[in-house]
Amino acid sequence: MRIVIAEDSVILRDGLVGLLTDRGHEVVSAVSDGESLRRDVARHLPDVCVVDIRMPPSFTDEGLRAALAIRRAQPDVGVLVFSQYVETRYAAELLAGSAKGVGYLLKDRVADVREFVDSLTRVASGGTALDPEVVSQLLGASRRTAALSTLTPREREVLEHMAEGLSNAGIAAVLTITDRAVEKHIANVFIKLALPPSENDNRRVLAVLRYLDS
Amino acid sequence: MTDLWHAGSAMTATPRLPGVLAPFARRRTWNELLYSLAGLPAGIACFVFSVVTLSVGGALVVVFVGLPIIAISGSTARQLGAGFRRSSQTLTGVAVPAPPPLHPRPGLFGWIGSSLLDVTAWRAQLYLILKLPLGITSFGVAVTFYATGVGGVSYPIWRPFLPCQNGRDGQCHVGASLGPYYFLDTPFRIGLGVVIGVLVLLAAPWAVRSALKLDHWAVRALLGATQSQLRVEQLTRTRTTAIDDSAATLRRIERDLHDGAQARMVSVAMTIGLAREKLAEGADPAEASRLLDTAHTSAKEAVGELRDLARGIHPPVLDTGLASALQTLAAHSAVPVELHTTIAGRQDPAIETMAYFCVAELLANVAKHSEATQAWINAGTAGPWLRVAVSDDGRGGARTAPGSGLAGLADRVATVDGTLTVDSPPGGPTTVSIDVPLTSGRSA
Numbered sequence: 001m002r003i004v005i006a007e008d009s010v011i012l013r014d015g016l017v018g019l020l021t022d023r024g025h026e027v028v029s030a031v032s033d034g035e036s037l038r039r040d041v042a043r044h045l046p047d048v049c050v051v052d053i054r055m056p057p058s059f060t061d062e063g064l065r066a067a068l069a070i071r072r073a074q075p076d077v078g079v080l081v082f083s084q085y086v087e088t089r090y091a092a093e094l095l096a097g098s099a100k101g102v103g104y105l106l107k108d109r110v111a112d113v114r115e116f117v118d119s120l121t122r123v124a125s126g127g128t129a130l131d132p133e134v135v136s137q138l139l140g141a142s143r144r145t146a147a148l149s150t151l152t153p154r155e156r157e158v159l160e161h162m163a164e165g166l167s168n169a170g171i172a173a174v175l176t177i178t179d180r181a182v183e184k185h186i187a188n189v190f191i192k193l194a195l196p197p198s199e200n201d202n203r204r205v206l207a208v209l210r211y212l213d214s
Numbered sequence: 215m216t217d218l219w220h221a222g223s224a225m226t227a228t229p230r231l232p233g234v235l236a237p238f239a240r241r242r243t244w245n246e247l248l249y250s251l252a253g254l255p256a257g258i259a260c261f262v263f264s265v266v267t268l269s270v271g272g273a274l275v276v277v278f279v280g281l282p283i284i285a286i287s288g289s290t291a292r293q294l295g296a297g298f299r300r301s302s303q304t305l306t307g308v309a310v311p312a313p314p315p316l317h318p319r320p321g322l323f324g325w326i327g328s329s330l331l332d333v334t335a336w337r338a339q340l341y342l343i344l345k346l347p348l349g350i351t352s353f354g355v356a357v358t359f360y361a362t363g364v365g366g367v368s369y370p371i372w373r374p375f376l377p378c379q380n381g382r383d384g385q386c387h388v389g390a391s392l393g394p395y396y397f398l399d400t401p402f403r404i405g406l407g408v409v410i411g412v413l414v415l416l417a418a419p420w421a422v423r424s425a426l427k428l429d430h431w432a433v434r435a436l437l438g439a440t441q442s443q444l445r446v447e448q449l450t451r452t453r454t455t456a457i458d459d460s461a462a463t464l465r466r467i468e469r470d471l472h473d474g475a476q477a478r479m480v481s482v483a484m485t486i487g488l489a490r491e492k493l494a495e496g497a498d499p500a501e502a503s504r505l506l507d508t509a510h511t512s513a514k515e516a517v518g519e520l521r522d523l524a525r526g527i528h529p530p531v532l533d534t535g536l537a538s539a540l541q542t543l544a545a546h547s548a549v550p551v552e553l554h555t556t557i558a559g560r561q562d563p564a565i566e567t568m569a570y571f572c573v574a575e576l577l578a579n580v581a582k583h584s585e586a587t588q589a590w591i592n593a594g595t596a597g598p599w600l601r602v603a604v605s606d607d608g609r610g611g612a613r614t615a616p617g618s619g620l621a622g623l624a625d626r627v628a629t630v631d632g633t634l635t636v637d638s639p640p641g642g643p644t645t646v647s648i649d650v651p652l653t654s655g656r657s658a
Contacts (some may be wrong), residue, residue, distance in 0.1 A: 009477040011512070015484050022488060060398070113491045115442055135345030 001124050004049040005030040006037035006063060007082070007132035011106070016050065019110070023117050033058070034066030041077055048078035048101075053090065064090055065161055071102065078123040079112050082107055088141070091134045096210060099165070099202040103129035118170075128165030128205045135163040142212040150192050158185040163208045167201050236416065238421040244313055245305040246422050247360070248351035253429065257349025260294060260342035263287075283327040288335030288506055292316065295338030298345070299437040308430045310438035312449060333440070343437040348429045355425035359418035364410015370404055448628075456629040470523055479515035485509040529570065535559070536566040540591055541601075543574055548581035549589045549606065556594035567594070568630060569602050572648050576604040579619060584608025584644060595652065603647040612643035620646070 002024055007013040017027045029040040033055050038169045041049055041071055050072065052062035053063040067079045069092075076155045081094060091104050103123040109131065119129035139160070142148065151159065154175075159173045195211055198204045237243045274280030296493035302308045309557040316335075329335060347514045365372075369390070378386040382395040389399030390407065398407045417653035439447070488507035492498075537557045544551035560566070573591060580589045586608030614620040614636055624634040632650030 009473060011478050012484075015481045019484060059469075076334070085473060108483065109530055111487040113487040116487075162527045174312065183298045202358075 001025045001048060001121065002044065002046040003027050004037065004044060004046045004119075006034065006049065006055065006066065006120065007052040008030065008032040008054075009052070011053075016110070019113065020117075020120075023113070025053075025117075027174070028171070034056070034062040037063075037066045038069055038073075041074055043177065048079060048080060048120055050080045050082050050120070053083040062089070063121045064093065068093065073092070077101070078120075079103070080105065080123045080129065082121055082131075086131050086133045086137070086167065088134060088137050088168075091130065091138075092213070094160060095128075095130075095206065099205045099209075100127040101126045101128075103165070104134060105129060106133055122165065122170075126202070127167070128202055130164045131206065132164055135160050138212045143214065144193070144214075147193050151189060154183050155185050155189050155192070158182065159189050159208065162186065162204055165201065165205050235455045242305075243419045243422075244309065246426060247356055249305040249429075250302065250356035250422050250426060252653050253345070253349030254336035254353035255349075256298075257346040257353075261346035263294075264291065264339050264342040273535075281330060282326055285403070288329045288332055288339065291338040291342055292332065292335040294332070295341055295437045298341065299433060302429070302433045302437075306426055306430070308435055311444060313437075313439040314443055315618065316396055318558050334443075335405045337436045341432055344432050344436070348432060349411040352422070352425045352429060356418075356422045359414055359421045363415025363418050366409075367415055369398070369411060373399070373404065380459055405509070446626075452625070452629040452631075457627040459626060459629075460511075460543055467523065467527065470526075471521075474519040474525065478512050478519065482509045482512045482516065485512065528567070530565055532570055535563060536569055536593070538592060539566070539570050540573060542569070543577060544591060547589065549577070549584075549586050551577065551589045551591060553591045554593070557600070558595075561595075561600060561652055565600060565630065565652060568627065568632070568650060569648065570599060570658060572627065572634075573604060575604055575623060576620065576646050579612070580604065580606045580608065580644075583612070584610075584642070586642075586644075598652050600652050601649045603645055605643060605645040607643050610638045610644050611640045612636055612638035612644050623648075 003020055005013060005016050005020075005027055007016060007030070011028050013032065017030050020027055020173075028044045028046055029039055031037050034051075036050065037051060051063040051067045053061055055062040061092070063083075064081060070077055070079055078101035079094075081090070082105055083090075084107050086104065086106055094102055094104055095153050099175045101123055103119055105116070105119060109119070123129050139148070157175060158171060159175060166174065167187070168179055168182045175182070187193075187197075193211060195207055196208055264287070267283060267290075267641055271280045271283035274283060296312070297311065299310055303310065313334040316328060316332055318325040373389055376388050376390065378388055379391065379396055379397070381387045385401050387397035389397040389403070391397050400405055485505050486509045489502040489509070492502040492505065529539060531542045535557075537555050540553055540555060541646065544553040573593075575591065577591075577658075580586050581609075584606045586606035589604065589606040591604055593600075595601070612620060612622055614634070620634070620636060627634045627648050627650060630650050632648055635647045635649070638644035638646070
């Protein structure tokens with residue numbers, strides 16, 4: 001993958017460049033603010049960019065603004081937003097309209113190198129990667145408690161992984177069950193929550209998130 | 215005496231006149247005369263206003279419209295009082311702190327209630343009523359002195375126009391009489407009249423000013439902010455400082471954590487994660503070992519940063535008392551510090567913390583700005599006060615300009631009713647002292 005990184009902490013930026021290079025990817029540019037990020041994304045048209053939310057000069061949501069601008073201007077570039085805190089509001093802004101090629105992860109996730117690189121790859125190829133923390137916040141705040149309480153523990157896990165953006169195969173791998181079992185659980189979840197069936201993973205993420213948030 | 219006239223005079227360029235005539239060249243003299251003369255009509259109007267509105271309002275309380283009338287009267291009295299306070303300041307130079315504005319409760323009834331209970335309004339009503347005798351006094355004194363003075367000085371001019379009066383000697387006298395048969399009609403007596411006129415006229419500005427003292431007293435007592443209002447204002451101000459200060463501190467701590475230890479720990483986790491990945495893939499153990507070394511170094515740095523941060527929030531050495539905490543500060547200072555302390559035992563923790571951080575910042579200032587080669591800390595208690603002074607032999611010129619570090623310190627010290635004093639002539643030496651009450655208001 002060709003990657004652009006925007007992260008103002010030198011330690012983390014160098015660490016990320018080292019890690020991704022080591023895993024065989026090409027970091028075409030590593031910058032420390034939103035302005036440079038947008039410029040370099042437009043110039044290099046990478047597969048994906050990794051964006052820290054809090055960057056100079058405002059140190060508030062610079063990165064998120066840049067990420068949203070990139071989603072509008074270069075819809076084919078995957079955007080993985082990367083932060084030390086997750087805010088459901090930011091997730092909602094990022095996923096407004098489409099869940100294609102977008103990710104929102106806690107910085108801690110980088111500790112599990114393989115999963116992190118998997119998420120990044122998924123975002124680069126047009127998929128979704130939503131932090132489990134965001135999903136559990138959404139589940140916790142959801143008013144659909146009655147319908148959600150009808151799910152079995154396994155079905156609930158499947159729902160969470162769907163919301164995180166995992167494919168059926170991905171869910172099967174994480175839960176170490178067969179694809180067939182995953183399909184069965186998903187069918188049950190859709191019936192119990194009265195969601196319209198959806199083949200596309202991205203649409204499925206949006207459908208689940210909208211359901212939880214409504 | 216001349217200095218008194220200079221004090222508070224609005225005049226910038228004073229025409230040169232002989233000493234005794236100098237008051238007449240000053241605008242303030244004429245302003246005071248104007249204020250005194252206007253005092254009578256103003257006093258009559260205000261007296262009538264207050265007495266009529268309050269008695270009408272009072273009489274109508276039983277049919278309820280009375281209360282709104284009294285409320286409107288109070289609110290008007292408040293405005294009039296503010297007007298008198300301002301004109302007294304502009305014309306006669308009496309500076310009185312303004313009372314706080316009224317914050318009425320919402321709604322018409324809220325407004326009426328607040329207005330009825332408005333202490334400032336009732337004090338203003340009292341002034342408006344007192345303004346009548348005050349105005350009569352100031353008007354009377356002013357008219358008497360100036361009329362007598364001007365009349366005396368101009369006596370030779372208007373004397374010939376007086377009617378003829380028969381004296382004891384049965385003769386016709388053209389002149390003013392002092393007593394029944396003492397006529398001012400000889401050249402000597404005419405001269406005497408002029409001299410008296412001159413003396414009275416010269417005394418007039420002083421007389422007017424003295425008579426206004428009563429009005430000044432009433433303005434101060436009734437139209438200014440009360441002690442408790444001033445205290446509330448000060449507490450409100452210092453409370454805001456304290457809240458802003460603690461919010462800024464929390465923000466700084468969050469930033470320090472976010473940019474420092476938190477980022478380092480993420481990097482440690484990332485590096486260890488990568489090393490684990492390498493080992494799982496069966497890569498060269500030396501490479502994994504190199505990654506672990508990096509993570510190890512980062513982790514130690516993070517621990518150091520966390521320790522510094524924790525010490526910045528609350529230095530553990532403070533738990534053993536201010537004296538030993540100051541010792542640690544002195545030992546860590548970039549400029550050599552001599553510490554002299556007579557603090558015995560423990561003080562209020564809030565006061566100790568305040569003093570500690572002030573000294574820490576003052577020592578940092580010494581190191582940063584003063585070019586000093588030696589600094590001194592003197593700390594001790596005097597009665598209910600703790601005084602800590604930080605001195606240096608640097609280049610001086612330190613100032614509590616708004617927005618400066620010292621002004622920030624002064625604000626912080628004010629939150630516990632303390633004061634910060636800066637003595638720093640250009641060229642040095644500099645001494646910054648903080649005085650804080652030992653009780654911190656907890657038991658006060």
